[in-house]
Amino acid sequence: MSVMVSKSSPVVVSPAEPRAPAGDVQLSSFDQRIPPFAVTLLLMFDHPIDKPIETIKRALSRALVHYRPVSGRLAGAEHRIACTDEGVPFVGASASCALDLEKVTPALLADLAVAYAGPFCRRADPLLQMQVTEFSCGGFVVGVTWNHVLADGTGMGQFLQAVGELARGMPRPSVVPVRWAAAVRDFPPPTATAERRSLMKPKEKEGRGAFLDITVPSSLIGRVKAQCACTVFEAVAAVLWRCRTRAAVEQPDAPTPLVFPNNVRELFGAQDGYYGNCTIMKSVQATRAQVADGDIRDVVRLIRRGKETLLEAEGSGGAEAGGDLYNRLAVSSWRRIGLDAADFGGGTPARVMWHEDRMVVPECIVCPPWKGKDGVNVQSLCVRLEHAAAFLAELAAI
Structure with missing residues (x-):
């Protein structure tokens, strides 16, 4: 039997505390080596939490206060991120069955995340998109798709852990985020x-x-x-x-x-x-x-x-x-890069x-x-x- 996933229309989640323009973030030499391709991960939780869609959406908004580049856009021939606070597209969804970790088909995986138009992200595209899907058993899936230029897997693990901490009621992330080119030594760009x-x-x-x-x-x-x-x-x-x-x-x-x-x-x-x-x-x-x-x-x-x-x-x-x-x-x-450490209130995935x-x-x-x-x-x-x-x-x- 096929699984029906019903999605709400996307909403744009912006930082919970709007601030004065933050300017641009220069990309590091490591960022500039990465083509702007899309990466999708799915965190599957079999323990329910109260109102996962609203809880995670609210925590995401709070996290963007600390991670403002995530809600920005690429600019300047992809050499910088403009902190425009244009936000993160967010979709709430529901599935017609219980979450079965053994029976996850490619078609279902595609329904559990928000996709970009193609395998490569365009400059005007959001740097990150998120979908939370509730299953009839109370389990839920957090689908995250991001432009690899924004972060590698370790960086995304850190961000999702911060969203989880805020979802659990912490006043701020336990790790202070850092996102500027000088935060890491330069690595010569590739010759090709x-x-x-x-x-x-x-x-x-x-x-x-x-x-x-x-x-x-x-x-x-x-x-x-x-x-x-x-x-x-x-x-x-x-x-x-x-x-x-x-x-x-x-x-x-x-x-x-x-x-x-x-x-x-x-x-x-x-x-x-x-x-x-x-x-x-x-x-x-x-x-x-x-x-x-x-x-x-x-x-x-x-x-x-x-x-x-x-x-x-x-x-x-x-x-x-x-x-x-x-x-x-x-x-x-x-x-061991932190993707499996995100906890939105019911334990890790x-x-x-x-x-x-x-x-x-x-x-x-x-x-x-x-x-x-x-x-x-x-x-x-x-x-x-x-x-x-x-x-x-x-x-x-x-």
Whole structure:
């Protein structure tokens, strides 16, 4: 049975305490490296709170007093944020059934958030949009879609925790937010910004990817960690990279780069409370044969070497090696960045999910622990429909 989601008309939530114009916020060198693509996350809560839509809308308005750039707009060829207080579009919604964490389809995910017109945000678009959907059981979902130029995952986690604190009655956020370019040391801009943005534009020939909601078992992660003395992320990324390469790449000498973001706040002296972007994308180069046919320990070593050489010259994810963009895999971890720490009054989310309906690049999101589930949850658009069965079979067999 399909789930019916009824949405109210969007309202614009502005800061609860209007102030004199705050001027512009200059984007940091990290912000300027990020194409203005949309990111959607969904926080799923199985414990009810009183009037979640009104409670969260009111808390959002209060949070925007402290996070005024969030209610602004990009300006000046995307080199700054104008603190215009134009606000955040907010939608209240209701679903026709109880919240079932096991049965979340791509169609339902799309109904639980407010989408931008395309995968890239326009300058006049809001920097953030929010939807709160109430389910018949009392559970609710907070869908957040934002322009990545505004914040990385760590910054968005900080913002949502602040909204949660205000929803729970705190007078102000526990972390004082910081959002200006000088709050983090400069990082030289990439030499191929135009190329990077061009590569990330949707390619019609790529077609629609298969949305896969999978679990990498703890037993498999433990086995890889025992062999390689590695982290959970390194183990999961190695498994995904190897299985996906085997399923989707045919030529032994084809470049099959792995790309992953790294939080570098400590390396670049970011001030406490800084919520802009502060990540470096690392591209690890390898061929199909190295990844698909080598020992898993060698695959982990490639990933670890990439982390150790983080500040060395970056690649653009395979284009400089002459590779097909489809052969590249991006893996991002949402674990331990604060997205699962938001609490609007009934506890932290039972599940955190990612939503994207078009495979801009092959991508996997490693999500926070799912309540009551063993293993690591991964949501992905990393293979075309014709490669999905082979990819799942590789995961089952490894």
